[in-house]
Amino acid sequence: MLKHGILGLLNYGSMTGYEINKAFKDSLSYFWNAQTSQIYRELQTIKSNGWATDEVVEQIGKPDKKIFTITESGRAELNRWLVEDNTEFVTRIPILMKTFFRGERSLEENIAYFSQLEDMGIDFLTQFQNEPPKVEDYSKRLKDPMNAVFWEMTVEFGKMYIQMYFSWVNQCKMRLEGIKNGSAQETPERQPN
Amino acid sequence: MLKHGILGLLNYGSMTGYEINKAFKDSLSYFWNAQTSQIYRELQTIKSNGWATDEVVEQIGKPDKKIFTITESGRAELNRWLVEDNTEFVTRIPILMKTFFRGERSLEENIAYFSQLEDMGIDFLTQFQNEPPKVEDYSKRLKDPMNAVFWEMTVEFGKMYIQMYFSWVNQCKMRLEGIKNGSAQETPERQPN
DNA sequence: TGGGTCATGTAACCTGTTACATGATTAG
DNA sequence: CTAATCATGTAACAGGTTACATGACCCA
Numbered sequence: 500m501l502k503h504g505i506l507g508l509l510n511y512g513s514m515t516g517y518e519i520n521k522a523f524k525d526s527l528s529y530f531w532n533a534q535t536s537q538i539y540r541e542l543q544t545i546k547s548n549g550w551a552t553d554e555v556v557e558q559i560g561k562p563d564k565k566i567f568t569i570t571e572s573g574r575a576e577l578n579r580w581l582v583e584d585n586t587e588f589v590t591r592i593p594i595l596m597k598t599f600f601r602g603e604r605s606l607e608e609n610i611a612y613f614s615q616l617e618d619m620g621i622d623f624l625t626q627f628q629n630e631p632p633k634v635e636d637y638s639k640r641l642k643d644p645m646n647a648v649f650w651e652m653t654v655e656f657g658k659m660y661i662q663m664y665f666s667w668v669n670q671c672k673m674r675l676e677g678i679k680n681g682s683a684q685e686t687p688e689r690q691p692n
Numbered sequence: 693m694l695k696h697g698i699l700g701l702l703n704y705g706s707m708t709g710y711e712i713n714k715a716f717k718d719s720l721s722y723f724w725n726a727q728t729s730q731i732y733r734e735l736q737t738i739k740s741n742g743w744a745t746d747e748v749v750e751q752i753g754k755p756d757k758k759i760f761t762i763t764e765s766g767r768a769e770l771n772r773w774l775v776e777d778n779t780e781f782v783t784r785i786p787i788l789m790k791t792f793f794r795g796e797r798s799l800e801e802n803i804a805y806f807s808q809l810e811d812m813g814i815d816f817l818t819q820f821q822n823e824p825p826k827v828e829d830y831s832k833r834l835k836d837p838m839n840a841v842f843w844e845m846t847v848e849f850g851k852m853y854i855q856m857y858f859s860w861v862n863q864c865k866m867r868l869e870g871i872k873n874g875s876a877q878e879t880p881e882r883q884p885n
Numbered sequence: 886t887g888g889g890t891c892a893t894g895t896a897a898c899c900t901g902t903t904a905c906a907t908g909a910t911t912a913g
Numbered sequence: 914c915t916a917a918t919c920a921t922g923t924a925a926c927a928g929g930t931t932a933c934a935t936g937a938c939c940c941a
């Protein structure tokens with residue numbers, strides 16, 4: 500998956516590991532985390548699979564750099580992956596894993612927990628609004644405006660997700676507050692379907 | 693994370709690896725995939741960390757089974773994890789990774805792609821409605837009704853997520869259909885903020 | 886006689902995380 | 914003088930995936 504993300508970026512134009520890392524942070528990091536070390540490792544694999552070639556360029560006043568260029572075989576692999584029909588719907592959501600077992604802690608602590616989740620969402624949103632995904636810079640060379648349509652779609656997903664997330668968090672918080680204030684119908688003894 | 697999920701289940705009552713696997717499929721699998729082999733491996737680690745003990749029980753007409761029981765130290769670890777404040781907001785979403793690079797393919801193919809995403813959502817929803825998360829069975833021994841509140845919250849998240857997902861997919865599909873039918877304002881040349 | 890349930894895993898590989906390492910240039 | 918930017922990674926470990934292996938019992 501990460502391999503194919505890198506391949507996709509290289510398809511926009513030749514880049515160094517450093518640039519890929521930045522491009523990643525500026526766009527894909529909103530829904531996919533990748534460590535710098537992992538990117539360099541994947542580049543090795545990509546090269547040894549023949550999906551890209553590299554060229555070392557010496558620089559004055561700066562460290563040497565290694566520019567990766569996608570090959571025909573790499574482009575074929577990218578397209579194979581794009582067309583392949585195996586993406587799974589289920590995504591690991593760490594927040595839900597924790598929420599699931601929260602019955603173990605006190606009511607007050609759990610109300611605070613949801614406030615904390617709310618804060619996390621706000622932090623993400625702030626970051627998202629201050630430094631919105633900006634792949635545009637990396638693809639000036641790409642004349643095809645269709646790419647931008649898909650970038651926007653992933654951004655749109657992000658916006659809708661955050662909105663949904665906030666309403667979920669608030670709903671959970673309100674429910675716990677209802678229980679705290681002793682409204683009996685909030686505790687599920689025989690909840691309706 | 694998986695370790696702590698298993699620990700959480702063991703906290704509801706002693707179980708074999710087989711039962712944990714089933715409990716997982718019936719509840720946590722809606723937001724966390726785990727292979728059977730992985731569960732057995734994690735149980736080894738859990739045991740060697742002293743978070744659970746095991747007891748082999750011979751059976752007639754059935755294979756022997758190994759019942760795991762959470763220890764005080766395991767319960768402490770579960771609570772440490774629950775209280776710990778390190779859950780990251782960003783989740784890897786494979787579907788977005790693919791969508792991001794879809795500009796590479798044709799319009800028609802991309803419209804079909806979103807139909808396919810829609811079908812995936814429908815499949816998930818069907819499965820979700822036919823066999824809804826049912827942890828209840830595994831926790832009859834737990835008198836505390838508070839647990840169910842949190843289980844329901846994760847189910848609620850799932851419902852809201854699917855809804856959001858469907859409206860995103862349809863919105864994307866409609867946008868592509870708009871482009872296909874030649875409405876110029878859909879192609880982003882200078883899109884507004 | 887064929888498929889489902891019960892019940893255990895191992896081995897190899899791939900992917901992700903954490904910690905460490907180096908060092909010059911440039912802008913404030 | 915200090916922090917950021919540029920630019921490369923390695924090593925070790927943790928977590929996830931795929932393939933394989935075994936075998937009895939029960940129900941239709």
